[in-house]
Amino acid sequence: MKEFILNFYGHAVFIYSLALILSYVALMWLAEISILRNKRRNLESYARNLLHKSSFTPGVSIVAPAYNEETTIVENVHSLLSQDYPLFEVIIVNDGSKDRTLERLIENFDLVEVPYAYVPQLKTKPYRRMFKSTRPEFARLKVVDKVNGGTKADAVNAGLNAAVFPYFINTDVDCILAKDAIFRCVLPLLKQENIIAVSGAMALSNGCKVEKGQIVEAYPPHAPVPLFQTLEYMRSFLIGKMGWSAINAMPNVSGGYGLFNREVVMAAGGYSPDSFAEDMDMLIRMVAYCCETKRPYRVVQIPYTCCWTEGPATLKVLSRQRVRWGRGLIQTFYKHRRLIGNPRYRQLGMVTLPYLLVFELTAPLIEFLGMLTLIFLGITGGVNWGYALVMFLAIYTFCILLSLFLISFDYTIGGSYKKIKSYLWIFLAALTEPFFYHPMVVFFSLRGYLNYLTGQKAVWGEMTRKGFSKKESTTK
Amino acid sequence: MKFNKTLSTVLVLSLVLLILFLFLFRNHQMVQSGDILIPRAWENYILLGGGDYLRHYFYALTGLYRELPWAVRISYIIIQLSCVAMLLLLYILLWDVHKRRQDARVYRALKEKYYPRFQEVAQAEEVLPENRLQEIMGMDKDTHFSYRENMALIDILLELHVEVELGPSAITNMQSVMYLMGLVRFMEDRMVKGKEKEIENVIEAIRILHIELPDSFMTGLVNHRDVQLRKAARLYYIISNMEDPFLYFEDNRQKVSFVPWDMLETHQIFSICYSMQKQLPSFIPVMDRLDGHEIKEFFIKETAYWGNSRDMEHLLRFLQHPELSVRKAAIESVAIRRMEEAESTLKEMYYMQTEELKREILHTLYVVAPRSSDEFFAHAYRDTSSMLTKRVALRCLLKSGDGGVTLFHTLKEKAGPAELILFQHVEDRLIDREVSAGISVVN
Structure with missing residues (x-):
C-alpha cells in the first residue's frame, strides 16, 4: 500500500510538473503575441504631441498612500510630480504616520x-484635513491627512474620495515612477475600447542610481535577496501577466503600480480594507462587477517598466512580505470561491482562477510534500538517483530557458536595463534560484496559509527602507 | 521587418542544426576500428533512399530511450528541446545586441554632425537659398545615406521638431533640407515598399515634419485592408487633398470602431484644417447615422468647436436626448460655444436631470450667462441634497459678478456648521487655482 501511494504520488507530481511546464510554454507564446501587439505603435513624438495638445486627453490622478515614509517621501513626491503628461494630479494620503x-x-x-469639503463616497477611517502647496509649481499636489486605517486599501479609498479625474494610478509612495509612466499606460486606454485597468511592469530600484527622485542609471541589485526578486518580478510581469493579457484573463494588477477606471472601482465598492491582497481582490471585484452588469471590459499589461520599487533587502523582511x-x-x-469555474465570470472564472488555484495556491503544498517524499525515499533507499537527476535536470533546464526567454524579451523591447551586462546578473540569479531562493519562498507561502487557516492575528510587518540617500529608517 | 529577419535567422539556424544532426548520425553507421572506419555489414545489402533516412534516424533516436521509463524519456525530451531553444535564444539575443550597438553608433555620429546644423537652419529667420543650405549642411552631390542612416536622420529631425517650435520660414527651410538630403525621396520609397506599420509611422513622421507628399501616395492607401493604416491615410488625405478632402470621411462601410485615439487624431486634423481655413463639413448627418454614443458625443463637441451657427441650432435638440452621456456632451458643447440663447432651455431642463448633469448645467450657465443666473445658482444650492452639486452651485455663484458675491455671503451667514465648509472650500484661493488651471471642472 505504501509503495502504491508513493508510486501514485510520484506519477501525479510528474504529471503536475509537466502540466506546469506546458502552461508556461503557452504563457510564453501568449506573451509573445502581446509583445508583438505592442510593437505596432505610433511614433513616440507623434503620440506625445497629440496628447499634449488635445482637449480630449484624459486626466489621471496618482494616488499614493504614505505611512511612516519620512526617509523617502520628499524624493518620491518629486518623482510623482515630474510626470511627462499634460493633465494629472498627485494625491498623497498620509495614513496617520507616527514619524515626520x-x-x-x-x-x-x-x-x-x-478648507476642503471632503465628500466620503467610499467609506474610510476619519478624514482629518487637506493640504495644498502655496507654490504654483506644486499646484498638482494634494495631501490628504487621515486617521490610520491599518491597511493600504483604506488610504487608497480616501485618496479616491479626493480624486477628480476619471482614471487613477494606484502606487506606493516608496515607488519611483518612470517619467513616461502615465503616458505609457494611457496609450492602450486610448487605443482599445472598454479598458478598465492597465498594468505597467515593475522593477526593483535597490541597485539603481537615483537623483532628485528619478532613476538616472538602472542596474539590477547585486545583493542576493533583491536580485532573486528582480528575476521573479520580470517573470511575473513579462511572461505571466503579458501572457494572461493576450486573452484578457489578467488575474491581478499590482498594488505597486496600475492604472484604473475610477468609476468602475467605485462601482465595485472600492478597495477592501480587510484584504491582505487588496490589489488582486480589487481586480477580481472589478471584473465580477463588469460580468454581472454585462459591461464589456479589458484588462491589459504593458511590457514597459513604469515603476521602480524598493524590495525587501533581508530575508527577515522578505519572509514577512511573503507570509502576508x-x-x-x-x-x-476563499472570499471569491463562487467565481471559480463559473462561466458567468468568463475568462476569470473559467481560466485564470482555476489555473491559479491548481498551479499557484496548491504549488507550495505539492512541492513541500514532494520534498518530504524524496527525503523519505532517499533514506529508505527507494530512489533511483540516476533517473532522479535526469528529472531534476529537465525541470532545471526548463527554468533556465524560461529565464533566458524573459531576459531576451526584456532586452529586445528596451526594458529595464540598457546594458546587456546587467542581464548577466539576472542570469546568474536564474542559475541559482531553484537551490536557494525558491525553497524559501515555498516555505514562507506555507506559513502564510497556516497563519490564515489557524486564524492568527494579521500584522502588517515592519519594512526597513534604506531610502535613496542611503539613510536607515524603519517604516511599517 | 525585424520579425521576418528573426524568423529567417531561426530557420537558417535550424537547418544548420539539422544538417549537423544528420552528419553526426551518419557517422554512427560506421564502425571504428583503430584509425579505419568500416561500413556496417547491412549497408552492403540495404539501400536507403528518400524518407528512409529520416525514418532510420527517427528509429535510431527513439531506440536510445526505448528501455527507459516514460517519465525519464519525457525528461530527456524536455532537456534536449530546452537546450536547442536556449541556443536559438542566445543567438537571437546576441544578434539584437550587435544590431542595437550599430544603430546607436550611427545615431550618435549623425547627431553629432548634423544636429547643430539642423538647429542653425531651424533658427534662420528668412527662407534660405539652396546653395546656402548645402553649405550649412556640408553636403555635396555624392552624399548618400544608407537605410540605417536615413532612419537615424529622421529620428534626429523628429527630436528637433519636439524641442524647437518652427516658424513658417523655418518650416520651408527644413523642407528644403530634407529634400536636399534625400529624406523626402526615402520616405516616398518607404511609403511604397514598407510594411503596414512602417507606412503608418512614415505618415505620422511626415505630419510632424511638415513634408508635403502628393495625393497619389494616399489614394492607394485610403482603402487599405489594414484598419490602422487606412485610418491614418484617410486622416492625412483630409489635409493633403484640395479637391474633395472629406471624400472618405463619412465612409464607414467596414463598421470600424472609433476609439478615443481616433478622437484625438480627428480633433487635431480638424484644428489643422481650421487653421488652414479649409471648409469643414457639417457633422450633423454623420451623427444621425452613427449608432455608438461615444462617437455621437465626440461629434457633438466637434460641432461646438468648428461648426457654424446653423449646425449649432441642430445641436440643441441633443439636449433632450434620452442617453445621459449624449445629453451631457450637448450641455458641454453649449459651454464650449458660449451659446447664450440656450440659457432658458438649460434652466427649464435643470430640475429633470441627474445630479451629474445638474452640475454640468450649472457650469455651462456660469460660462454662457453668469450675471443673469445668480438667483438660479442660489436656488440650485438650496434645492439639492448633493454636496458636490452644492459646491458647484456656490462656485458659480461666487464667480457670477457682484450680485452673485452678495448672494453668496448672504447664504454663508445663514449656513450651518456642516455647510460652512462648502463656502470656505470655494473661496479658498489654492483650491480655486486648481479649478482655474483646468485640473478640476466641477470641484
Whole structure:
C-alpha cells in the first residue's frame, strides 16, 4: 500500500510538473503575441504631441498612500510630480504616520491646510484635513491627512474620495515612477475600447542610481535577496501577466503600480480594507462587477517598466512580505470561491482562477510534500538517483530557458536595463534560484496559509527602507 | 521587418542544426576500428533512399530511450528541446545586441554632425537659398545615406521638431533640407515598399515634419485592408487633398470602431484644417447615422468647436436626448460655444436631470450667462441634497459678478456648521487655482 501511494504520488507530481511546464510554454507564446501587439505603435513624438495638445486627453490622478515614509517621501513626491503628461494630479494620503512624514511634506512643498469639503463616497477611517502647496509649481499636489486605517486599501479609498479625474494610478509612495509612466499606460486606454485597468511592469530600484527622485542609471541589485526578486518580478510581469493579457484573463494588477477606471472601482465598492491582497481582490471585484452588469471590459499589461520599487533587502523582511502574500492569496480564493469555474465570470472564472488555484495556491503544498517524499525515499533507499537527476535536470533546464526567454524579451523591447551586462546578473540569479531562493519562498507561502487557516492575528510587518540617500529608517 | 529577419535567422539556424544532426548520425553507421572506419555489414545489402533516412534516424533516436521509463524519456525530451531553444535564444539575443550597438553608433555620429546644423537652419529667420543650405549642411552631390542612416536622420529631425517650435520660414527651410538630403525621396520609397506599420509611422513622421507628399501616395492607401493604416491615410488625405478632402470621411462601410485615439487624431486634423481655413463639413448627418454614443458625443463637441451657427441650432435638440452621456456632451458643447440663447432651455431642463448633469448645467450657465443666473445658482444650492452639486452651485455663484458675491455671503451667514465648509472650500484661493488651471471642472 505504501509503495502504491508513493508510486501514485510520484506519477501525479510528474504529471503536475509537466502540466506546469506546458502552461508556461503557452504563457510564453501568449506573451509573445502581446509583445508583438505592442510593437505596432505610433511614433513616440507623434503620440506625445497629440496628447499634449488635445482637449480630449484624459486626466489621471496618482494616488499614493504614505505611512511612516519620512526617509523617502520628499524624493518620491518629486518623482510623482515630474510626470511627462499634460493633465494629472498627485494625491498623497498620509495614513496617520507616527514619524515626520507629514512635517517633511509641509516643509519641503510649502503646504498649508485648506478648507476642503471632503465628500466620503467610499467609506474610510476619519478624514482629518487637506493640504495644498502655496507654490504654483506644486499646484498638482494634494495631501490628504487621515486617521490610520491599518491597511493600504483604506488610504487608497480616501485618496479616491479626493480624486477628480476619471482614471487613477494606484502606487506606493516608496515607488519611483518612470517619467513616461502615465503616458505609457494611457496609450492602450486610448487605443482599445472598454479598458478598465492597465498594468505597467515593475522593477526593483535597490541597485539603481537615483537623483532628485528619478532613476538616472538602472542596474539590477547585486545583493542576493533583491536580485532573486528582480528575476521573479520580470517573470511575473513579462511572461505571466503579458501572457494572461493576450486573452484578457489578467488575474491581478499590482498594488505597486496600475492604472484604473475610477468609476468602475467605485462601482465595485472600492478597495477592501480587510484584504491582505487588496490589489488582486480589487481586480477580481472589478471584473465580477463588469460580468454581472454585462459591461464589456479589458484588462491589459504593458511590457514597459513604469515603476521602480524598493524590495525587501533581508530575508527577515522578505519572509514577512511573503507570509502576508500567501495569506492574502488564500484569503482571496476563499472570499471569491463562487467565481471559480463559473462561466458567468468568463475568462476569470473559467481560466485564470482555476489555473491559479491548481498551479499557484496548491504549488507550495505539492512541492513541500514532494520534498518530504524524496527525503523519505532517499533514506529508505527507494530512489533511483540516476533517473532522479535526469528529472531534476529537465525541470532545471526548463527554468533556465524560461529565464533566458524573459531576459531576451526584456532586452529586445528596451526594458529595464540598457546594458546587456546587467542581464548577466539576472542570469546568474536564474542559475541559482531553484537551490536557494525558491525553497524559501515555498516555505514562507506555507506559513502564510497556516497563519490564515489557524486564524492568527494579521500584522502588517515592519519594512526597513534604506531610502535613496542611503539613510536607515524603519517604516511599517 | 525585424520579425521576418528573426524568423529567417531561426530557420537558417535550424537547418544548420539539422544538417549537423544528420552528419553526426551518419557517422554512427560506421564502425571504428583503430584509425579505419568500416561500413556496417547491412549497408552492403540495404539501400536507403528518400524518407528512409529520416525514418532510420527517427528509429535510431527513439531506440536510445526505448528501455527507459516514460517519465525519464519525457525528461530527456524536455532537456534536449530546452537546450536547442536556449541556443536559438542566445543567438537571437546576441544578434539584437550587435544590431542595437550599430544603430546607436550611427545615431550618435549623425547627431553629432548634423544636429547643430539642423538647429542653425531651424533658427534662420528668412527662407534660405539652396546653395546656402548645402553649405550649412556640408553636403555635396555624392552624399548618400544608407537605410540605417536615413532612419537615424529622421529620428534626429523628429527630436528637433519636439524641442524647437518652427516658424513658417523655418518650416520651408527644413523642407528644403530634407529634400536636399534625400529624406523626402526615402520616405516616398518607404511609403511604397514598407510594411503596414512602417507606412503608418512614415505618415505620422511626415505630419510632424511638415513634408508635403502628393495625393497619389494616399489614394492607394485610403482603402487599405489594414484598419490602422487606412485610418491614418484617410486622416492625412483630409489635409493633403484640395479637391474633395472629406471624400472618405463619412465612409464607414467596414463598421470600424472609433476609439478615443481616433478622437484625438480627428480633433487635431480638424484644428489643422481650421487653421488652414479649409471648409469643414457639417457633422450633423454623420451623427444621425452613427449608432455608438461615444462617437455621437465626440461629434457633438466637434460641432461646438468648428461648426457654424446653423449646425449649432441642430445641436440643441441633443439636449433632450434620452442617453445621459449624449445629453451631457450637448450641455458641454453649449459651454464650449458660449451659446447664450440656450440659457432658458438649460434652466427649464435643470430640475429633470441627474445630479451629474445638474452640475454640468450649472457650469455651462456660469460660462454662457453668469450675471443673469445668480438667483438660479442660489436656488440650485438650496434645492439639492448633493454636496458636490452644492459646491458647484456656490462656485458659480461666487464667480457670477457682484450680485452673485452678495448672494453668496448672504447664504454663508445663514449656513450651518456642516455647510460652512462648502463656502470656505470655494473661496479658498489654492483650491480655486486648481479649478482655474483646468485640473478640476466641477470641484
